[in-house]
Amino acid sequence: xxxxxxxxxxxxxxxxxxxxxxxxxxxxxxxxxxxxxxxxxxxxxxxxxxxxxxxxxxxxxxxxxxxxxxxxxxxxxxxxxxxxxxxxxxxxxxxxxxxxxxxxxxxxxxxxxxxxxxxxxxxxxxxxxxxxxxxxxxxxxxxxxxxxxxxxxxxxxxxxxxxxxxxxxxxxxxxxxxxxxxxxxxxxxxxxxxxxxxxxxxxxxxxxxxxxxxxxxxxxxxxxxxxxxxxxxxxxxxxxxxxxxxxxxxxxxxxxxxxxxxx
Amino acid sequence: xxxxxxxxxxxxxxxxxxxxxxxxxxxxxxxxxxxxxxxxxxxxxxxxxxxxxxxxxxxxxxxxxxxxxxxxxxxxxxxxxxxxxxxxxxxxxxxxxxxxxxxxxxxxxxxxxxxxxxxxxxxxxxxxxxxxxxxxxxxxxxxxxxxxxxxxxxxxxxxxxxxxxxxxxxxxxxxxxxxxxxxxxxxxxxxxxxxxxxxxxxxxxxxxxxxxxxxxxxxxxxxxxxxxxxxxxxxxxxxxxxxxxxxxxxxxxxxxxxxxxxxxxxxxxxxxxxxxxxxxxxxxxxxxxxxxx
Amino acid sequence: xxxxxxxxxxxxxxxxxxxxxxxxxxxxxxxxxxxxxxxxxxxxxxxxxxxxxxxxxxxxxxxxxxxxxxxxxxxxxxxxxxxxxxxxxxxxxxxxxxxxxxxxxxxxxxxxxxxxxxxxxxxxxxxxxxxxxxxxxxxxxxxxxxxxxxxxxxxxxxxxxxxxxxxxxxxxxxxxxxxxxxxxxxxxxxxxxxxxxxxxxxxxxxxxxxxxxxxxxxxxxxxxxxxxxxxxxxxxxxxxxxxxxxxxxxxxxxxxxxxxxxxxxxxxxxxxxxxxxxxxxxxxxxxxxxxxxxxxxxxxxxxxxxxxxxxxxxxxxxxxxxxxxxxxxxxxxxxx
Numbered sequence: 041x042x043x044x045x046x047x048x049x050x051x052x053x054x055x056x057x058x059x060x061x062x063x064x065x066x067x068x069x070x071x072x073x074x075x076x077x078x079x080x081x082x083x084x085x086x087x088x089x090x091x092x093x094x095x096x097x098x099x100x101x102x103x104x105x106x107x108x109x110x111x112x113x114x115x116x117x118x119x120x121x122x123x124x125x126x127x128x129x130x131x132x133x134x135x136x137x138x139x140x141x142x143x144x145x146x147x148x149x150x151x152x153x154x155x156x157x158x159x160x161x162x163x164x165x166x167x168x169x170x171x172x173x174x175x176x177x178x179x180x181x182x183x184x185x186x187x188x189x190x191x192x193x194x195x196x197x198x199x200x201x202x203x204x205x206x207x208x209x210x211x212x213x214x215x216x217x218x219x220x221x222x223x224x225x226x227x228x229x230x231x232x233x234x235x236x237x238x239x240x241x242x243x244x245x246x247x248x249x250x251x252x253x254x255x256x257x258x259x260x261x262x263x264x265x266x267x268x269x270x271x272x273x274x275x276x277x278x279x280x281x282x283x284x285x286x287x288x289x290x291x292x293x294x295x296x297x298x299x300x301x302x303x
Numbered sequence: 304x305x306x307x308x309x310x311x312x313x314x315x316x317x318x319x320x321x322x323x324x325x326x327x328x329x330x331x332x333x334x335x336x337x338x339x340x341x342x343x344x345x346x347x348x349x350x351x352x353x354x355x356x357x358x359x360x361x362x363x364x365x366x367x368x369x370x371x372x373x374x375x376x377x378x379x380x381x382x383x384x385x386x387x388x389x390x391x392x393x394x395x396x397x398x399x400x401x402x403x404x405x406x407x408x409x410x411x412x413x414x415x416x417x418x419x420x421x422x423x424x425x426x427x428x429x430x431x432x433x434x435x436x437x438x439x440x441x442x443x444x445x446x447x448x449x450x451x452x453x454x455x456x457x458x459x460x461x462x463x464x465x466x467x468x469x470x471x472x473x474x475x476x477x478x479x480x481x482x483x484x485x486x487x488x489x490x491x492x493x494x495x496x497x498x499x500x501x502x503x504x505x506x507x508x509x510x511x512x513x514x515x516x517x518x519x520x521x522x523x524x525x526x527x528x529x530x531x532x533x534x535x536x537x538x539x540x541x542x543x544x545x546x547x548x549x550x551x552x553x554x555x556x557x558x559x560x561x562x563x564x565x566x567x568x569x570x571x572x573x574x575x576x577x578x579x580x581x582x583x584x585x586x587x588x589x590x591x592x593x594x595x596x
Numbered sequence: 597x598x599x600x601x602x603x604x605x606x607x608x609x610x611x612x613x614x615x616x617x618x619x620x621x622x623x624x625x626x627x628x629x630x631x632x633x634x635x636x637x638x639x640x641x642x643x644x645x646x647x648x649x650x651x652x653x654x655x656x657x658x659x660x661x662x663x664x665x666x667x668x669x670x671x672x673x674x675x676x677x678x679x680x681x682x683x684x685x686x687x688x689x690x691x692x693x694x695x696x697x698x699x700x701x702x703x704x705x706x707x708x709x710x711x712x713x714x715x716x717x718x719x720x721x722x723x724x725x726x727x728x729x730x731x732x733x734x735x736x737x738x739x740x741x742x743x744x745x746x747x748x749x750x751x752x753x754x755x756x757x758x759x760x761x762x763x764x765x766x767x768x769x770x771x772x773x774x775x776x777x778x779x780x781x782x783x784x785x786x787x788x789x790x791x792x793x794x795x796x797x798x799x800x801x802x803x804x805x806x807x808x809x810x811x812x813x814x815x816x817x818x819x820x821x822x823x824x825x826x827x828x829x830x831x832x833x834x835x836x837x838x839x840x841x842x843x844x845x846x847x848x849x850x851x852x853x854x855x856x857x858x859x860x861x862x863x864x865x866x867x868x869x870x871x872x873x874x875x876x877x878x879x880x881x882x883x884x885x886x887x888x889x890x891x892x893x894x895x896x897x898x899x900x901x902x903x904x905x906x907x908x909x910x911x912x913x914x915x916x917x918x919x920x921x922x923x924x925x926x927x928x929x930x931x932x
Binding site for chain 1: 768770775776777778781785786790791792793795796797909
């Protein structure tokens, strides 16, 4: 059994007396595509926030590649190889698409105050390499024509793809995606599905995605974890989870569960 | 002991001045979630208008007060129209700078209309100018009038927010503007009302205070910062907090001035602002902070 | 290269500035020198407010700290200007860095108000710590000499200011176009996304505050030398509003905009010098007018209407770009 790349151990989080996450365990293997689903308010985004360091859990630990990351700054955790996208668009609107991607390389570059302000050669070379990498990333997603578009001039769907590319360009080990498919039409879903697979296969990135679009989850995920009211109520392959009565109840209520399991 | 009592009393009276300013700031913030940086100038300008009516033109006191308050309301509504409504969705930098721009325009206008840099204009008090003895301390009745005024306004607005429909609509708008619109609240009107009311309070404050402080074009900012310190200390969304904060600042200033050095009177307010914002931004009685942060 | 593009216009301004003392009388050299000093202030402030999005009001205070620092080191300790000047700038930078720490937890209006209070506090110190700062009356600083160079003090100081403006302009331009500049904008546009890409918020906010402190400190030292005099008057709230107005009028987030805005507003201030009341009205009106009708500032207008005013956040390499553009026209595109 391969060791987990990302490991969540007994994480609990409370906000103002309400327990939002209650003793969650999660193990994601390298190269896996893990779905994280559950009804609204289940604590999924909070889970991502804990993993990426935005909230510290009151109890429990999170390990990335065997290293404990609880209590570290989010920017620190990012540097250790964790990437993330957000529910709402967080594209840098004051920059072009190309510059957004170059910012994705921030933690892979080192030029400091002196090197940049004096335009030293070390910095110029680093900057050229970064620009080149950004252009290649644009080619990978087929959006090279958008290089010089300002971030504010993109459609919603385009923004999402650029944000994913921006996260990937820094070569993270794990990427957390918060509802990446929101707003995608049915046609686009197939393309998106293929994109996620490409990302995993060609870049070797492990993905964890929160999604409400069940079709996507079922098609692309290797394993699915189901949260409800802060607890993990099921975990397994998409098919296992789909037929799990507790999961059905969590989403649809007791009556429908009864109706579903009746012959 | 006499010194302490004197300082406390003195602090109480200046504090109620600050409380009045703070009340205006909080009323606007409670409803709109922003701080009107022109508040001090609205206060100053209305005061000058009252002066012009009462002292220069001989209009009797009460009508002057009422006209000044009405004028203040209009100025506030104008500020809303110019600086707030068009910039509601812009970033905070623009909004703050726009209200500051208006503040400067008002200050310059007052300077041009009524006096140069050094002119301090006197204003006759509403009460008799004869000091009154409370125990062994001398108090000017006008100071008591200011204190009374602050309490009356605070009580009136507390009731307004809690009991009237308009007040509840203002609070709803502050909490969640989108939801408020969905329920049919005309938020643009509410914003207008809030700015106007805040400015009207400022105008009333100016007329009450003018006999004690004299009028000069630069007084706007000086009082704004004190009133603002009071509002921050009390919690920017709490009316009783504004009064509590104002009196506290007044007392802190008096004690610092009396026991440390007179120059510390000026600076206490700034230290309070810095300290509270860093350590406990919600202040003593406030809940959530500024909506637009 | 575009005829009226950024490079040419700034170059032209530079040439005029370099030649200025030969055709301006002493008073106008003084005004031109003031413009140079305000350009420095505007550049530093714009990096903090425009690029990094930190609505701070402490710049005028740091300007004052630079001036007082430079002046007091000369007057109290007998340091020569050439030592006191950089030291004053260092002190202002240190104060800027110190402010950034509490600023980390605050944003938006909270930050504006607390830095405003800090600025008032600094003003109070200038006024009341008479033993050190000489209080409201201010103090004279020793006239600096440029010996052994055969130039008068006003001339020498003017060219010193010009050289510093050129150097600090180039440094700022390089910085803004680099990964650091992009990090600043990332902090402004989305703190959470910036963090998720490894941008340390504290570090970059501190850097932005420190840079604005440094530029303000240099400006302050120059100002004290130019006037031969330091008093609390020059570093008050009106000052702060003027500086904010400069970057709004010039264009937030633009180094070139800072130059244009500073030049424009100092000139207007000078024209209205006689009547303080009108100064205030016009200033306020300009500020409100630009915010409502030209929020992008002069630079925003130029970028839209005139070729050659782009300010990319990366180093442009036109040759390379056309090659990759040609290559991708053949590849299939995913249109999300």
